[in-house]
Amino acid sequence: MTRMELVQGNEAVVKAAINAGCRFYAGYPITPSSEIMHLMAKEMPRVGGVFIQMEDEITSIAAAIGASMAGKIAMTATSGPGFSLMQENIGYAAMAEIPVVIVDVMRVGPSTGIPTAPSQGDVMQARYGSHGDYPIIVLSPSDVLDSYVLTAKAFYLAEKYRTPVILLTDEIIGHMRESVNLPNIERVEKNMPILGEGRKLHYTGLANENGFAIYEPEKYERLIKRLFNKIECAKDVISYKIENPDAKTMIFAYGSPYRTAKAVLKIAKNVGIFKAETVFPFPERALKKASKDVEKIIVPEMNVGKIVNEVKRVVGDSCQVVSVTKLAQLVDPQAILKVIE
Amino acid sequence: MNVKDYLVNLPHTWCAGCGNGIILGAFIRAFKKSGIDKDKLVVVSGIGCSGRVTQYLNFDAVHTTHGRALAFATGIKLANPELKVVVMMGDGDALAIGGNHFIHSARRNIDLTVIIFNNSVYGMTGGQQSPTTQLNAKTATTPYGNLENPFNVVDLAIAAGATYVARCTTFHVKKLEKSIVEALLHKGFSVIEVITGCPTQQKVKPAELIKLQKNIKPIGVFKKEEKEEFVDKYLKLVKSVKTEKL
Numbered sequence: 001m002t003r004m005e006l007v008q009g010n011e012a013v014v015k016a017a018i019n020a021g022c023r024f025y026a027g028y029p030i031t032p033s034s035e036i037m038h039l040m041a042k043e044m045p046r047v048g049g050v051f052i053q054m055e056d057e058i059t060s061i062a063a064a065i066g067a068s069m070a071g072k073i074a075m076t077a078t079s080g081p082g083f084s085l086m087q088e089n090i091g092y093a094a095m096a097e098i099p100v101v102i103v104d105v106m107r108v109g110p111s112t113g114i115p116t117a118p119s120q121g122d123v124m125q126a127r128y129g130s131h132g133d134y135p136i137i138v139l140s141p142s143d144v145l146d147s148y149v150l151t152a153k154a155f156y157l158a159e160k161y162r163t164p165v166i167l168l169t170d171e172i173i174g175h176m177r178e179s180v181n182l183p184n185i186e187r188v189e190k191n192m193p194i195l196g197e198g199r200k201l202h203y204t205g206l207a208n209e210n211g212f213a214i215y216e217p218e219k220y221e222r223l224i225k226r227l228f229n230k231i232e233c234a235k236d237v238i239s240y241k242i243e244n245p246d247a248k249t250m251i252f253a254y255g256s257p258y259r260t261a262k263a264v265l266k267i268a269k270n271v272g273i274f275k276a277e278t279v280f281p282f283p284e285r286a287l288k289k290a291s292k293d294v295e296k297i298i299v300p301e302m303n304v305g306k307i308v309n310e311v312k313r314v315v316g317d318s319c320q321v322v323s324v325t326k327l328a329q330l331v332d333p334q335a336i337l338k339v340i341e
Numbered sequence: 342m343n344v345k346d347y348l349v350n351l352p353h354t355w356c357a358g359c360g361n362g363i364i365l366g367a368f369i370r371a372f373k374k375s376g377i378d379k380d381k382l383v384v385v386s387g388i389g390c391s392g393r394v395t396q397y398l399n400f401d402a403v404h405t406t407h408g409r410a411l412a413f414a415t416g417i418k419l420a421n422p423e424l425k426v427v428v429m430m431g432d433g434d435a436l437a438i439g440g441n442h443f444i445h446s447a448r449r450n451i452d453l454t455v456i457i458f459n460n461s462v463y464g465m466t467g468g469q470q471s472p473t474t475q476l477n478a479k480t481a482t483t484p485y486g487n488l489e490n491p492f493n494v495v496d497l498a499i500a501a502g503a504t505y506v507a508r509c510t511t512f513h514v515k516k517l518e519k520s521i522v523e524a525l526l527h528k529g530f531s532v533i534e535v536i537t538g539c540p541t542q543q544k545v546k547p548a549e550l551i552k553l554q555k556n557i558k559p560i561g562v563f564k565k566e567e568k569e570e571f572v573d574k575y576l577k578l579v580k581s582v583k584t585e586k587l
Contacts, residue, residue, distance in 0.1 A: 055442065
């Protein structure tokens with residue numbers, strides 16, 4: 001069934017999306033995500049799906065949300081500047097409970113930054129970028145196979161929990177080619193009433209009950225708590241991998257710095273890895289459990305140190321937490337080895 | 342037929358003398374005349390007083406974000422071409438924050454029917470200047486008079502590529518109804534600019550507003566062109582592309 005093939009990270013996203021049942025892509029060109037759009041333009045008509053190039057990223061996500069309401073499994077992809085433009089409608093999808101997958105192939109910012117160097121600078125924007133209180137799922141692959149598997153998972157979770165799901169990759173993963181054996185993935189089914197079935201649906205970004213606006217603070221609070229519980233109580237949202245669980249030093253990594261962590265493991269002894277595939281909701285319980293007997297946690301990131309604060313919040317004073325950061329390029333294994341000693 | 346059969350969630354929040362109800366009534370009567378299946382109609386709105394229409398219409402209805410109704414509608418129409426998608430927006434919604442989407446949707450000639458509730462002012466947020474506010478008009482944000490030129494919505498829609506373009510007012514209710522029927526049955530991007538008033542923010546009595554609208558010229562249909570529509574073109578493309586495994 002499966003065979004080895006040379007696949008690019010961005011390409012893996014498209015393959016997984018189509019195999020998972022995605023049949024609507026709306027986007028706006030931006031490096032380093034453009035390969036996703038190019039492939040979608042070619043492949044979507046072939047599978048009877050829809051591809052449209054919109055006038056900007058605001059409308060790209062809006063069209064994807066509209067298509068999702070009308071029955072298609074839908075996505076868009078972008079990079080930092082476009083991701084910023086999408087934020088308002090990400091909040092809309094969270095509030096109106098519309099499934100949509102957003103891929104952010106991260107590049108350095110702020111603003112135009114260095115086009116196109118890699119970064120993990122958008123990780124907190126992925127969590128908190130839209131206004132107001134809302135839950136969201138953020139997945140972060142660290143190689144081509146991950147890009148494939150986690151894209152499929154993103155669609156599964158988006159449809160199951162009727163929520164926007166963000167796949168955070170970066171320039172390294174997006175443009176890297178690896179020899180992979182892509183597994184079969186199950187097709188995702190639409191899990192919601194759709195427009196055009198005579199149900200007289202009403203979707204709105206207003207705080208609502210059954211589609212109609214509510215203004216009472218108590219009802220609003222109940223709504224927001226339900227939205228959070230939906231994501232945070234789910235058993236299949238958080239995925240992570242632990243290597244060398246008995247080691248006293250642990251590297252907490254997500255995205256491409258996981259590759260650095262793997263390199264470190266080849267050199268250093270008595271080092272473990274906590275690889276977070278789901279960045280948000282933050283894998284609190286798993287990390288607490290995994291770090292029980294750990295003395296030092298090293299958090300390599302391609303930003304000024306963001307998720308390290310989440311790690312500190314979770315482990316408290318139980319162990320030492322060290323941030324290793326590198327901007328606009330991959331973290332060097334030597335930088336991690338230095339703080340291990 | 343009773344207009345109320347198509348309404349829910351009443352009473353509405355519009356002010357006494359607001360023209361939005363007149364447009365909504367005309368739309369419901371026009372829809373009934375058009376013969377379109379009520380289960381295949383989706384109404385999409387943005388934000389503002391006009392955006393509230395989706396709360397009251399007993400059809401599939403989508404209340405979106407400010408200015409982006411056309412983008413959501415584009416996704417809905419492409420996802421299910423069987424649907425008749427009607428987009429209702431205010432002048433600020435359609436032409437300021439949503440101006441880019443308005444011209445690009447027109448350029449595509451995608452099969453959407455757009456009704457612009459043009460009262461030349463931001464009603465809900467407190468009477469600020471909009472892209473259709475007349476030159477020298479005083480508003481909350483132009484206390485010394487408006488320095489900007491207003492859009493001519495009909496000219497803009499035609500220049501951008503809309504294939505049905507009409508202008509009407511809330512005084513000319515029968516003409517409005519007829520025009521909405523035509524727009525609903527038109528294949529392609531159809532635009533109806535409905536000139537209405539905001540008695541609350543413009544501080545003009547409703548009866549005076551209606552009198553002003555009586556004299557608005559020109560009204561009527563300014564463009565009606567048969568031209569291949571975007572979704573149809575896309576479906577043809579899908580048919581022509583050989584299905585291959587990725």
